[in-house]
Amino acid sequence: MTTNTAVGQNCPALAPELTIHPGLLHDHWRQMAQLKGFDLVARVRDRYHLALRCRSCGQISVVRLFVLMSTRPICRHCLETARAAQAKSAGLTYLGPDPVATPYGLYRAPCGHVLRRQFEFIDRMAAGLADARCETCFAAKERRKAARLGWTRIAPDPQGNANYHLYRHRCGHVQRIARANLNWGQCDCAGCGQSWTAKPSQIYLVEIRHGPLHLLKLGYSANPQKRFRHQLGLPKEARITLLRRLRIATGHAACVLEKALHARLSRDHPGSLVPPEVYRGVLNVVSEVYRTDLAPVLHRCLDEIAAKPTGGSGSP
Numbered sequence: 001m002t003t004n005t006a007v008g009q010n011c012p013a014l015a016p017e018l019t020i021h022p023g024l025l026h027d028h029w030r031q032m033a034q035l036k037g038f039d040l041v042a043r044v045r046d047r048y049h050l051a052l053r054c055r056s057c058g059q060i061s062v063v064r065l066f067v068l069m070s071t072r073p074i075c076r077h078c079l080e081t082a083r084a085a086q087a088k089s090a091g092l093t094y095l096g097p098d099p100v101a102t103p104y105g106l107y108r109a110p111c112g113h114v115l116r117r118q119f120e121f122i123d124r125m126a127a128g129l130a131d132a133r134c135e136t137c138f139a140a141k142e143r144r145k146a147a148r149l150g151w152t153r154i155a156p157d158p159q160g161n162a163n164y165h166l167y168r169h170r171c172g173h174v175q176r177i178a179r180a181n182l183n184w185g186q187c188d189c190a191g192c193g194q195s196w197t198a199k200p201s202q203i204y205l206v207e208i209r210h211g212p213l214h215l216l217k218l219g220y221s222a223n224p225q226k227r228f229r230h231q232l233g234l235p236k237e238a239r240i241t242l243l244r245r246l247r248i249a250t251g252h253a254a255c256v257l258e259k260a261l262h263a264r265l266s267r268d269h270p271g272s273l274v275p276p277e278v279y280r281g282v283l284n285v286v287s288e289v290y291r292t293d294l295a296p297v298l299h300r301c302l303d304e305i306a307a308k309p310t311g312g313s314g315s316p
Contacts, residue, residue: 018044036072090125109134190252201254205244205298210282216290220254233284244302262288
């Protein structure tokens with residue numbers, strides 16, 4: 001026997017913004033709500049929405065009929081209470097969900113700044129598996145560190161890499177500096193410094209033959225010949241042919257260009273990278289070694305570098 005109830009009969013007061021919608025409250029709706037921890041209160045807004053009272057906290061939630069019948073409704077009040085408790089366990093104050101991205105919440109850190117973090121990350125913090133670093137405080141710390149080393153941060157990385165920033169040295173020279181290098185103080189000025197970063201360098205392409213091995217090595221060095229003979233660990237009987245070299249104004253610029261080129265080649269031509277185990281015992285490097293069929297691509301890439309205003313002059 002069904003005991004369907006018409007909306008409006010014994011309906012408790014709801015929030016003013018919730019408009020009662022006429023219609024029956026069917027028994028199977030009521031039973032489903034009870035199974036999922038709620039009491040069915042009313043139909044609201046339209047024929048597709050229901051007002052449910054949470055049996056844990058007593059607060060009203062509005063859910064679609066489809067949600068009630070097909071999945072477990074979420075009590076927003078209980079959810080927010082749990083998030084606030086989890087934030088407290090993580091040492092933060094919960095301010096509410098991110099208004100744009102649902103997986104994120106807004107939190108106030110002990111320093112007073114507002115952080116935006118994923119809820120899953122806060123769970124890890126509460127478990128002692130992660131720590132929330134305040135970006136504002138960390139940026140200020142980086143600026144102080146840079147100032148002690150003679151640098152002023154002027155902009156984000158123009159290449160969009162969050163691990164780098166653009167800095168101006170006290171001499172006026174501007175360059176990208178990795179955040180890790182700044183932290184360790186390894187940020188000599190390529191304009192006025194005395195280390196390898198400020199001295200002229202070269203990007204080279206070399207062909208290496210040793211027994212059945214036939215490889216190409218791309219790299220940078222202030223003295224490529226010295227690197228081939230004394231730093232790569234090549235056997236004396238290895239045959240080395242310098243195919244190409246570009247003179248670059250500074251070691252810093254050469255390093256940046258070479259790293260960007262290797263990243264591009266790894267992305268666009270992964271099949272042309274030679275695994276380290278192939279040349280183990282011949283070369284004491286673990287990357288930046290390529291198959292010989294990539295030679296035309298490598299030459300084109302070096303041509304592009306040479307053609308740029310910040311590139312270098314080339315020679316065979």
